[in-house]
Amino acid sequence: MEIVIALAVGVMFGSGIWLxxxxxxxxxxxxxxxxxxAVNIFIFAMxxxxxxxxxxxxxxxxxPSQFADPLPQALVLTAIVIGFATTALYLVIMIGARGLTGSDHVDGKEPRE
Amino acid sequence: MVSFVVVPLPDSHGPMLLASLVFVPFIASLIAASMPQDARNRESWLAAGVAVYGLIVAILLYPEMSEGTVLREGFDWLPAQGLYFLLRMDGLAWVFTLLVLVIGLLVVLYARYYMSPNDPVPRFFSFLLAFMGSMLGVVLSGNLVQLVVFWELTSLTSFLLIGYWHHRADARRGARMAFTVTATGGLCLLAGVLVLGHIVGSYDLDIVLAAGELIRSDDLYLTALLLIALGALTKSAQFPFHFWLPHAMAAPTPVSSYLHSATMVKAGVFLLVRLWPALSGTPEWTWIIGGAGVGTLLIGAFIAIFQHDLKGLLAYSTISHLGLITVLIGIGTPLAMVAAIFHILNHATFKASLFMAAGIIDHETGTRDLRLLGGLRHKLPITATLAIVASAAMAGVPLLNGFLSKEMFFAETLQVGGDRNWWMSVAAVAMGMFSVAYSLRFISIFFGKPAGELPRDPHEPPRWMRFPVELLAFTCLVVGVAPAISIGPVLDLAVAASLREHTPDYNLATWHGWNLPLLMSIVALFGGIALYSVLRWRFNLRERTRAPLLSHFNGAQAYETSMQSLTRAAEWLVRHLGTSKLQKQLLLLMLMLLTVPLLLVGQPPDWTVLPLEGFDPLFAGIWLIGGACAIAAAWMAKYHRLTALVLVGGTGIITAATFLWLSAPDLALTQLMVETVTTVLLLLGLRWLPPRIESAEIQAAASRRDWTRRALHMMLAVAGGLAMAVLTYAVLVHPASDTIADFFVLNALSGGGGSNVVNVLLVDFRAFDTMGEITVLAIVALTVYALLRRFRPAPDSAEVPQQQLHAFDPASRQTPSEQADSGYLFVPGIYLRTLLPFMGVIAAYFFMRGHNLPGGGFVAGLIFAVAILVQYMLAGATWVEAHITLRPHRWLGLGLLLAGLTGLGSWAFGHPFLTSHTAHLHLPVLGELHVPSAFVFDLGVFAVVVGTTMLMLVALAHQSLRAHKKAGEQAADAAVPAANGGAL
Incomplete structure (x- = not known):
């Protein structure tokens, strides 16, 4: 189990870095x-x-040792919800920038070639 | 003489009089800020009421002050750090309180008439009241760190008031300059106070004042003194930091009169007087403080003669008089301190009245230029008389208050200088001559003949605008004639409180017999008249544009130059070290993330293998899918956005399954619901992105550099992923140390009244955090909403998308509600509409059971939001909003209110914020129900989550409607109900 979780975190984080x-x-x-x-599972796994x-x-x-640790769970629960809110914020900035600049490049203008 | 007893008031008992003195102005400031723009009268009454209240409190405390009591009121601030919020009043603080309040009251009265009906008065009075509170805070602070906090607040309010007419460039510049200089000084002061606290071991003023010997013999004494002196000298506009004060004259005149002559600039000298027992008595003290004072006094007085602006002249004269006070403090003998305190009071009286008179002249004639003004005694006889009396006090003419303190000053310079340091007495006489000269220059506007056309024909001002000037000028006269009975008792209080056992015998009398100080006064008086005459008639004073000799020492210029070079240096750094390219920034960030922990790792971890949880092939199998989804999403995100979105969703579902597998049902539920709304959200966003078609040409065009970059990124991604995997594994194979988790598990049921520990943590143990989190949610939702109101799509995505116009699509040329009512969505339409009440019930169910079983406000809120989203997706925004009235803003507001009120409710029972309480109810059908107060809090969480989700998604969905309407396609969707259309 541990090795699977570790690999899962690694694969998701690596794909995230690439993206x-x-x-x-x-x-x-x-x-x-x-x-x-990746980060949510990582914190949860702590x-x-x-x-x-x-x-x-x-x-x-x-x-108490017969129960899963509730503290990381509570932290991750709010993190999930806040993560949703920040995704929404980022999305709106993304489409706003696209509307304003006409480009979907992260710097707001197409790179010079 | 009064003896000193320190009476510590027990915490939070008694009438909290001192605290009310400081906080009532701040509360009134908030009230003032919320009044309408033209409420000049109400604002003035409010501000005057505050000042009168303060005065009543001060007068009630007089008997205690006259007995020499030191009043103390304390509250815990950071008790662990030895910090207490401590208010302390002794005679000196009492006199300054009186000064701040009396001048404040008069300035409010004056400002009522000075401010024009077009000025936004709420801002003015709000800042003025905040200043009053801050200044009282400085004066009454019994804790040095707290004093610095209020000190900086006075700098801030001064900044806001100087910049009150912010459409004027000179006001903005003056405000910036004043703030930069005084706030920098304030930071030095903070450092100085910290050093002082380090030496003494306490920030309590009483303890610091009693530790003079200890402080002076410490190695850090000079550091502390220098830093504190920097704070005091910048605040009191002492050379070489004096330049900000003339530029601060861009403020409205009541502000100049109140802050920049009578009170705020006195904070510096107040602090020096305050700390006199702790810091003075060394050569360093005399040289630093006295030296700055002598320079300031001469330079200020000299430059004042050559000013052409009424307020400019008064500003330089203020600088010079502050210099005089500083010299006296620098001399530091008990008698000099008496003179210093006396002059602080006298200067406040005559200078405040002169500023007000200058304001009246400006108000009535439309100009403050000394070269244009003349002969005003015919048009403004009463104002002229008052201004002449006050100027005479400023010049030090006998029988007025300025004469008395100035003569004490002369006497002190003689006393200290003796035969050897006679230059000090010469400087004093020179300063006396200069001040006579500029006073003559000031009153010259009332004599002679009018110098041509004035912008306005002057009249006497309204009765009550002149009243403050009358009262102050009258005070100058009364104090000048009978000092011992008028100001004597007040001065005694302040002197006894600040000098303590060193309090000297002194004699406040108008006539001390023929002696050397009197001779110096006479020389100064006649010398000044002669100097003025020579300058006026020989050197053409009216035409000179700059002061001779000293115009090269331009502090303001030096300030501007240093600011410019700072800006240039910052620009250079940004240009050479910064980048605006996001990819480079993120690359650096990721490199750091990878390398810094590597550097910090001391030794490789010990791979103790614990009894691991049994390996389950099914679990490995689902992560094979999850991992594949993540990698595929990374591959697809450029050209196939929808595919990538579906793949990310796949990883999300596997994540949720993992939570479920690993004993976190609450997380699994939340993740599942969030996954749903996130996907909908991103789907709504996809429509506004440009089409991106993968083609062989683009791939072929990729240069070698592109490939190198990609290879680098790939390596970084692999390394980063690997590092996270290793880190996770390293943690997981180590046994967990004892954490606070056990406490929560053991106490959730008994203490929190719920068996679902995670939920009890969220709404009870860590409810304060949750409250912060839902506040963040609400703020983000409102930000998203606000950003979308200004959203303009790019021209190429404003049209209805191609997919919707496709001829073979049965849905094209149908509104969503037509599709659901009679079109191809007819059958799902019926199902999904029936689903709404069921989902509502499910949401309620998850909410109710949340305290004991998986569920709770977050999950229930998301389920409810999804229930409504489904309706939107089915029948379109128009149809839903015609049938259901949703007001997401109100959900947000209501939720925050509920959560906040639950927290406050526990105060009513004497418990700390957000303490939970459980009640057991027996209801007919539902049976026994236990209702903790955390339940109400959770209801707040629920409402905020519903409001947030709805507000963001619906606002985003409405963009399509808006864009289509812009494109002219408003056939069936035209009838958006006003309630929703307006709200969304």
Whole structure:
């Protein structure tokens, strides 16, 4: 499991790096999406992996080590929602810049060839 | 003499009188800012009310002050750092409070008539009140760091007031200059105060003042003194930092009168008087403070003679008088300190009235140019009389207050200089002569004959505009004639509080007999008259454009030059080190991300292999898909955007599945819903991007450089991905250390009343963070909305897209609602419309159970938003908005309000912000329901999430409608209801 999660984070992050270095705005936004998945899973994994142990405590007498770490989960939950909001913001800037400059290059003008 | 007792008031008890003195002006400032543009009368009443309130408080405290009590009121600020918000009033602070409030009241009265009906008065009075609060904060601070905070606030309000008429270039320039100089000085002061706190071990003023010996013998004494002196000297416009004050005269005259003569510029000398017991008594003190003072006093007085602007003359004279006070403080003997405090009060009286008189003359004649003005005593007899009295006080004519303190000054220079340092007395007499000369220059406008046409025919000003001048001029006279009974008791208070055990015996009398200071006064008086006459009639004073000798020492010019070279240096740096190319910036960022951690890694991690979670081939299988999707998306994002979007969505779904697999059901739900709305969002955006067709020619045209760059990026991507993978693996194979997680798991049910720990964390333990997060959501949503209002599509994507006009598409030439009602979407239409109530119920269900089982406000909000989005996607914006009234703005506002009120509600029960409380209800059908207050908070989260999602997506969707209407295609979509059309 650990190796799979590690590879998954690596593949998503690597694809993200490649994409955010591309010249077109849509590539950039796709890259940021992939990177945010990678980072969210990375932060989530800091609480270590656990299967079938959701942090739902049905009785007061419990052993905390038998539950998944809830703290990274709470952090990632808000991160997902905020990530959505920033994606929206970036999208609007993207189409706004495209409308204003006529180009979808990240610098707002086509590169000189 | 009064004895000193320090009475620490117990925290948060008593009537909080001192705190009200400081905070009432700030509150009033907010009120003033929200009044209508032309509310001159209401604004004046408000400001005057604040000043009167302060005066009543001050007068009530007089008995305690006269007993020598030191009042202290404290609140915790950063107790861990030893910082307390501490207000402290002793005699000196009391006298300054009185000064700030009395002059403030008079200035408000004056400003009521001075400001024109066209000026936006809310801004003026709001800033003025904020200044009053800041100045009182400086005066009453019992903590040095806090004093610096208020000090900088006075600089800020001064900046805003100088720049009040911001359409004028000179106002903007003057404001910038004043702020740069005084705020820089303020930063030096902060550093000085920190050094002082380091030496003493406390920022408490009382402790610092008692530690004079310790401070003076410390190695850091000179550093602290220099830094604090820089702060005080810049604020009080001392040479060589004096140049900002004349430029600050671009402010409205009430401001010049209040800030730049009577109060703010006195903050510097106030601080020096305040810290006198702690810092003075060394040669360094005398040379630094006294030296700056002597230079300032002579230069200011000399240049003042050659000014042609009424306010310019007064500004330089203010500089010179501040110099005089600084010299006295630099001399530093107890008697000199008495004279300094006395002169601070006297100067405030006569200079404030002179500024007001200058304002009246400007107001009535339309000019402040001394060369144009003349013979005004015929048109403005009363104002002329008052101004002449005040000028005489400024010149130091006997029987007026200026004479008394100036004579004390002469006496001190004699005392200190003795026979050897006689130059100090000479400088003093020279300054006296110059001040007589410029005072004569000032009053010359009332005599002689009118110098031709004035822009306006002057009349006496309104009764109450003149009243402040009358009162102040009268005060000059009363203090001058009977100092011991008029100002005596007040002065005693201030002197006793600042000098403590060193308080000298002094005698405030008009007549001290024939002695050397009197002789010096007489020399100065007649010498000044002679000097003025010679300059006036021999050297053609009226025509000289610059002061002789000193015009080369132009501080303002030096300031501008240094600012310009700073700007040039910054431009050079940006040109040579910066880039505006995003790709280069991101490349650097990624390189850093990769290399810096490598440099920081000390030794390779120890690959302890834990008992790992069992390897599951199915899990590996889904990530094979997820990873393939990510790589394919990276491949496709340039030419096949829709494909890339679908692929990214695939990775997102796998991510959600992973959360579910790894015991995070809440995350899985949220990720799933966010995935949905993100995809819809990006689909809406795709329409505005230019078409990009992959072709063999473009690929062939790629140069060798392009390939090199791509290879570099690919290497970086692989290395970055690998690094993240290794890092993740390295962490995962190490055992987790003890974290605070256990606390949350153990206390969620008992403390938070919910079994879903993640949800309890969000709405209870970390509710304050969540509140910040939903605020960010709301702000982002509004920003998106605002940006879209100004959105203009590129010309080539403004037309209806080709795909929608395709002849074989059954949907072309049909509105979305036609498609759903009778077109090819007829069947799904029925299903999806029926789905709305179900999805609503599901949202409610997830919301209700959120505290105990996976769900909660975030998830429920997203589900509800998706329910509505589905309707939009089906039948189009027009149809939905004709049938449902959505007001996303209100959802946002309501949500934030609910969350905020829940937090505030716990205050009502005496608990800290956002403390949760659980109530158990027995309802007929639903059975037992436990309702924690966090439930209401979660409702707020729900509303904000719904509002955010709706506002952003709907605003984006409406762009297509707008663009199509622009293109003339408004056939069926014309009837957008006003409520939604206006709101969205």
């Amino acid at each position: 955010i270095l591309r010249p077109r705005t849509f590539q950039l936004i796709t890259g940021l999406l992939l990177m945010s998945y 609480g270590r992996l656990s299967v079938d142990r959701p942090p739902i405590t049905l009785s007061p007498d419990i052993d």
